[in-house]
Amino acid sequence: MTAQVSPQSDETGPARSKIDSTLRAILRDVLGLSEERAAELTPDSGLFGHLPELDSQAVADLLTEMEDRFDIIIEDDEVDGDHLETYGGLLALAEAKTVTS
Amino acid sequence: MTTPLKFIEWPSPTVDGGTRNEAALAFDGGRAMRLLVIPPLFEEANKLRHLLVEALRRLDASGIDSFMPDLPGCNESRAHLAEQTLDGWRTATAEAAGHFRASAVLTVRGGALLRPTGLPGWDYAPQDxxxxxxxxxxxxxxxxxxxxxxxxxxxxxxxxxxxxxxxxxxxxxxxxxxxxxxxxLPPPETGVIVLDQETIGGRPLWLRAEPDFDAAQADALAAVIAIAMRDSA
Incomplete structure (x- = not known):
């Protein structure tokens, strides 16, 4: 196995760009977005409460998939409405968890 | 030649030792290669049903019979879901394997928890x-x-x-x-292969917020099963 270390990586966790691309891939899978549409997500893009198909079960599945792909555990009290409302909020949660875990 | 898709009833065991008719989706041409499909549990069963039915259509065209029983308390079942137990479901799937004379079993996601022993087959993206x-x-x-x-x-x-x-x-x-x-998950068993999403390709359909379908995934799932069942027949 060869380790590929990107220049941005450090010992605190994966590079931010990697977290961002993985999170976009998860949302692409959950929402059935095209690659182009997933790439267009901005920090302000609305999620929970903005997209009718993103109900509580879909959000729960999304968080569980984040746990699996980032190899993190997201505690229930770590998630608040701000994290789920926009792409930027969700990305902040993913970044905070992958740096501390 | 293809076999019509039918909904049939079969006597599924109940917790009190009796039986209750439960529905099963079947492609039954009385052929030798017979696949029992144990669907995912709860909501994922709905999300993957389209994929599974389409995969079974393709298997039918490849000369393979298939049977996908409703778990008691789910789908068309008249039993109450709240009264079902995991062991009860295990008993039902084991009985189904015998009743339908299955020669192989495909379990999907949490359905792997209900895999009957002693039959070859596949666990697709199993979940504990x-x-x-x-x-x-x-x-x-x-x-x-x-x-x-x-x-x-x-x-x-x-x-x-x-x-x-x-x-x-x-x-x-x-x-x-x-x-x-x-x-x-049941311990690894000879002849039982774990299929991951990479093998099937595409995006995992259980993740989709709105149920979706992907014909290429149905092709891939059916191809893996058909090739192996024909080789071992």
């Missing part, structure tokens, strides 16, 4: 009991928070174990809840 419960409990935590009367995971677990609980609209009885909390 704690993972099945994890997302469902999380959904309840999020929705109760949204509704302004938040519940903690501990409260949900305590209620689930003592009186049972509705998770994402699914009535889970106390025995079922407790069993899922510790249910591990």
């Amino acid at each position: 009991g704690p993972k099945v419960l994890r997302s469902m409990m999380r959904a309840r935590i999020i929705s109760t928070k949204e509704a302004g009367h938040p519940e903690t995971r501990e409260e949900i677990e305590a209620k689930g174990r003592t009186e049972g609980i509705a998770l994402a609209g699914w009535q889970i009885g106390p025995e079922m809840f407790a069993a899922l909390e510790t249910a591990e």
